[in-house]
Amino acid sequence: MKNEAEAVKPIRSLEDAISRCQALGMRLSRQRRFILELLWQAKKHMTAREIYDCLNQQGKAIGHTSVYQNLEALSSQGIIECIERADGRLYGNVNEAHSHVYCLDTNEIIDVYVELPKELLAHIEQQTGVRIDNYRINFYGTRISPRIAQAEIQAPTECCSQNGSKANSPQTDVSLTR
Numbered sequence: 001m002k003n004e005a006e007a008v009k010p011i012r013s014l015e016d017a018i019s020r021c022q023a024l025g026m027r028l029s030r031q032r033r034f035i036l037e038l039l040w041q042a043k044k045h046m047t048a049r050e051i052y053d054c055l056n057q058q059g060k061a062i063g064h065t066s067v068y069q070n071l072e073a074l075s076s077q078g079i080i081e082c083i084e085r086a087d088g089r090l091y092g093n094v095n096e097a098h099s100h101v102y103c104l105d106t107n108e109i110i111d112v113y114v115e116l117p118k119e120l121l122a123h124i125e126q127q128t129g130v131r132i133d134n135y136r137i138n139f140y141g142t143r144i145s146p147r148i149a150q151a152e153i154q155a156p157t158e159c160c161s162q163n164g165s166k167a168n169s170p171q172t173d174v175s176l177t178r
Ligand SMILES: [Zn+2]
Pocket: 045, 081, 092, 093, 098, 099, 100, 110, 111
């Protein structure tokens, strides 16, 4: 789904996302712009419901159907990110290949930029015979402390049940994409 999008200018900001819409000839309604702005501000992944609530709280009137239709249109064009989860879909801004940190305490998915050491990439290439152009890593874990969580990301306040003692062995799953 991303391959053809990557041939064009990568989306690295809200402005890029908007110009991608224009380049694709998509109509940029006010509602569509609201959604893009919100996802770029929020820097986290949200459900359609959360997006709807958040926009309406900000006084930006938008209907349920409009939220769903716009999310569908934007994600099908690769302008926003859509993550399928067992309990529903999450949407986020699309930014050059970024990795995800899954917080098992709060159920959040946080974007991070990870650059692997060249030696490691070379090792993987050698092991697989595939030239690595791009990668995304999924990290899983629990909150270290509420303070760090608040400072680093603008996490909603409800998310800091300080219960870091779950025995989750740290795991990463590296998916190699081209
Ligand atoms: Zn993401």
